[in-house]
Amino acid sequence: MSQLELRDIRKTYPGALDETLKGINIDIASGEFLTLVGPxxxxxxxxxxxxxxxxxxxxxxxxxxxxxxxxxxxxxxDIAMVFQSYALYPTMSVRENIAFGLKIRGMPKDEIQQEVExxxxxxxxxxxxxxxxARLSGGQQQxxxxxxxxxxxxxxxxxxxxxSNLDAxxxxxMRTEIKKxxxxxxxxxxxxxxDQIEAMTLADRIAVLKDGELxxxxxxxxxxxxxxxxxxxxxxxxxxMSFINVTVEQEGPGLVVNVEGSDGRKLALPVPDYLQxxxxxxxxxxxxxxxxxQPDEQKRDSEMVAEARxxxxxxxxxxxxxxxxxxLNNVDVQCxxxxxxxxxxxxxxxxxxxxxxxxxxxxDSEKRIRP
Amino acid sequence: xxxxxxxxxxPSRIAIYGVLLLACLVYLVPLIVMLITSFKTPMDIRSGNLxxxxxxxxxxxxxxxxxxxxxxxxxxxxxxxxxxxxxxxVPAVMxxxxxxxxxxxxxxxxxxxxxDLLFGMLLFGCFVxxxxxxLPMAATLGKLGMANTTAGLVLVHVIYGVAxxxxxxxxxxxAIPDALVKAARLDGAGFFTIFFRIFLxxxxxxxxxxxxxxxxxxxxxxxxxxxxxxxxxxxxxxxxNNLVNTSTGVKEYNVDMAAAMIxxxxxxxxxxxxxxxxxxxxxxxxxxx
Numbered sequence: 001m002s003q004l005e006l007r008d009i010r011k012t013y014p015g016a017l018d019e020t021l022k023g024i025n026i027d028i029a030s031g032e033f034l035t036l037v038g039p040x041x042x043x044x045x046x047x048x049x050x051x052x053x054x055x056x057x058x059x060x061x062x063x064x065x066x067x068x069x070x071x072x073x074x075x076x077x078d079i080a081m082v083f084q085s086y087a088l089y090p091t092m093s094v095r096e097n098i099a100f101g102l103k104i105r106g107m108p109k110d111e112i113q114q115e116v117e118x119x120x121x122x123x124x125x126x127x128x129x130x131x132x133x134a135r136l137s138g139g140q141q142q143x144x145x146x147x148x149x150x151x152x153x154x155x156x157x158x159x160x161x162x163x164s165n166l167d168a169x170x171x172x173x174m175r176t177e178i179k180k181x182x183x184x185x186x187x188x189x190x191x192x193x194x195d196q197i198e199a200m201t202l203a204d205r206i207a208v209l210k211d212g213e214l215x216x217x218x219x220x221x222x223x224x225x226x227x228x229x230x231x232x233x234x235x236x237x238x239x240x241m242s243f244i245n246v247t248v249e250q251e252g253p254g255l256v257v258n259v260e261g262s263d264g265r266k267l268a269l270p271v272p273d274y275l276q277x278x279x280x281x282x283x284x285x286x287x288x289x290x291x292x293x294q295p296d297e298q299k300r301d302s303e304m305v306a307e308a309r310x311x312x313x314x315x316x317x318x319x320x321x322x323x324x325x326x327x328l329n330n331v332d333v334q335c336x337x338x339x340x341x342x343x344x345x346x347x348x349x350x351x352x353x354x355x356x357x358x359x360x361x362x363x364d365s366e367k368r369i370r371p
Numbered sequence: 372x373x374x375x376x377x378x379x380x381x382p383s384r385i386a387i388y389g390v391l392l393l394a395c396l397v398y399l400v401p402l403i404v405m406l407i408t409s410f411k412t413p414m415d416i417r418s419g420n421l422x423x424x425x426x427x428x429x430x431x432x433x434x435x436x437x438x439x440x441x442x443x444x445x446x447x448x449x450x451x452x453x454x455x456x457x458x459x460x461v462p463a464v465m466x467x468x469x470x471x472x473x474x475x476x477x478x479x480x481x482x483x484x485x486x487d488l489l490f491g492m493l494l495f496g497c498f499v500x501x502x503x504x505x506l507p508m509a510a511t512l513g514k515l516g517m518a519n520t521t522a523g524l525v526l527v528h529v530i531y532g533v534a535x536x537x538x539x540x541x542x543x544x545x546a547i548p549d550a551l552v553k554a555a556r557l558d559g560a561g562f563f564t565i566f567f568r569i570f571l572x573x574x575x576x577x578x579x580x581x582x583x584x585x586x587x588x589x590x591x592x593x594x595x596x597x598x599x600x601x602x603x604x605x606x607x608x609x610x611x612n613n614l615v616n617t618s619t620g621v622k623e624y625n626v627d628m629a630a631a632m633i634x635x636x637x638x639x640x641x642x643x644x645x646x647x648x649x650x651x652x653x654x655x656x657x658x659x660x
Contacts, residue, residue, distance in 0.1 A: 014484075049553075052553070052557060053556075054553050054556065054557075074556045074557050075556065075557065075558075075559035075560075075561075079557065080557060081553070081554065081557050083550040083553065083554060084550070085548045085550045086550075087548060087550035087551045087553065087554040088554075089551070089554075089555070089569050090573050091569070091572040091573045100555075100558050100560075100568075101557075101558030101559055104558060104559040104560055104564065105559050148554075148558070152558075
């Protein structure tokens with residue numbers, strides 16, 4: 001049974017011409033970790049606030065465990081939220097911060113005490129209980145904010161970009177910790193982020209939003225490997241997918257697209273048969289950096305592989321591998337090369353194009369061409 | 372830690388301190404003159420230098436000002452009026468400050484249609500001169516049956532002060548993240564719980580600003596006091612004026628000065644006690660974290 005159903009959620013701010021949310025439909029299962037991802041202004045925070053009841057919706061319904069809560073006050077929805085700015089009560093100690101919600105709900109004192117200690121143990125903040133938030137580091141404040149959410153054992157947890165204010169190292173640590181916590185507690189979580197790596201690593205499923213519309217809803221693998229449209233393809237993955245305008249051509253029994261390097265060298269790349277209907281027409285080839293690498297003996301037997309030498313324009317060593325930029329059909333294309341075989345910029349490199357996982361888009365509708 | 376290297380006294384330093392010292396003196400001279408004159412005998416005042424110390428230190432000016440000097444027809448000193456001022460100032464300051472805090476909370480965190488307009492209009496209240504509201508206020512107090520009462524005076528000061536206190540608190544609360552209200556709402560707290568349990572406890576600095584500002588304004592007010600209060604309910608500022616203007620025989624400057632000091636002391640004490648918060652409150656919001 002789904003824990004949270006968003007049915008055709010619509011929201012128009014008073015006085016605004018455009019809808020902020022244009023009919024969002026998402027079902028979230030009990031214990032599922034769903035991330036809402038999208039660029040700023042895509043409506044993800046509005047959607048989050050609507051679920052929490054902090055903002056009203058203008059259409060659709062929000063259903064929790066079969067009950068429509070769309071018009072209920074936030075306090076009766078049994079939903080907890082962790083904020084980007086932590087939003088800890090500055091005049092209260094950590095203990096009081098965690099206990100505040102319990103006290104207001106009239107929980108007996110000894111039970112509050114127990115609950116605070118349970119949460120503090122869980123998040124390893126027992127030593128901080130009597131300190132004021134201002135005396136804690138960003139990471140500790142984040143833990144307290146999570147503790148406050150955990151204390152009520154609500155039905156649903158909402159995380160609104162909780163890691164954005166932390167420095168890079170701490171962010172990765174806390175990410176792992178949130179994932180561990182979720183695996184242990186099996187709670188239902190809706191997590192908003194604009195960081196696609198956070199979305200990929202944490203989520204059971206990802207919902208990609210743009211301009212108030214759901215672009216794609218699927219597992220991280222689905223979203224990464226089979227993006228619905230150009231936007232999703234470009235948004236997910238770092239470095240992002242390269243898009244090359246190509247024309248599908250018939251060559252012998254198979255189909256190919258031709259690409260041309262900056263030095264005028266041409267290469268015919270084999271493409272799958274489902275593009276039969278596109279022969280002679282333009283399509284957008286979406287190719288991820290890892291699809292272009294140094295030649296690999298094992299892949300060579302496949303029919304969907306092509307090799308050629310291209311001039312490397314820029315190299316960016318990342319440690320485990322080197323990101324190289326080549327130019328194909330006048331666009332920059334990123335390749336992921338093995339750091340063991342360094343290439344310098346301006347030099348030619350032997351590259352292998354693995355066409356098994358590339359995707360194609362209709363240049364007009366920007367939708368992925370399905371097999 | 373800042374590592375400022377002390378390079379000893381350079382001429383520029385000496386010049387700066389010299390100018391500052393001079394400015395201090397200029398500002399202090401009136402106070403010094405008042406203070407030493409209040410401890411002089413009338414003889415001493417007439418014969419001596421204005422800045423000279425008293426030849427015989429005496430508190431007769433103070434005791435006389437407190438309980439014997441004539442303020443018009445009565446000759447009971449200023450003590451009654453001193454307490455009048457307290458009876459008017461303390462409730463007026465507390466009520467206007469609390470109202471301001473509440474208004475500020477609503478106007479910054481619970482915005483409604485037209486709330487910004489309302490705030491803008493409220494700001495006009497800060498620029499309305501006292502004189503403009505005299506007649507309408509007098510009419511209102513008359514209709515309410517509060518003319519010539521301390522309660523009426525309190526009401527006038529609350530109404531006049533609320534524009535300022537609202538401005539203080541609204542600007543203080545606007546810098547506090549909205550997420551705090553959201554978090555509290557999800558925790559189950561309502562409108563008033565959030566105000567009393569979360570916002571009021573963190574308002575100490577701006578509370579002090581409002582307190583000092585309102586106390587100084589209301590305590591020092593003369594115009595409202597002279598217009599809206601009469602006889603027994605008059606505040607000390609009015610009594611001081613009457614005392615100085617009551618001329619029977621020789622002018623007793625020592626009594627005048629002592630009375631003026633008495634009238635000025637409470638605001639001084641308030642500033643000394645709460646002053647450190649005043650600076651902190653005024654700069655709050657400019658520094659984050």
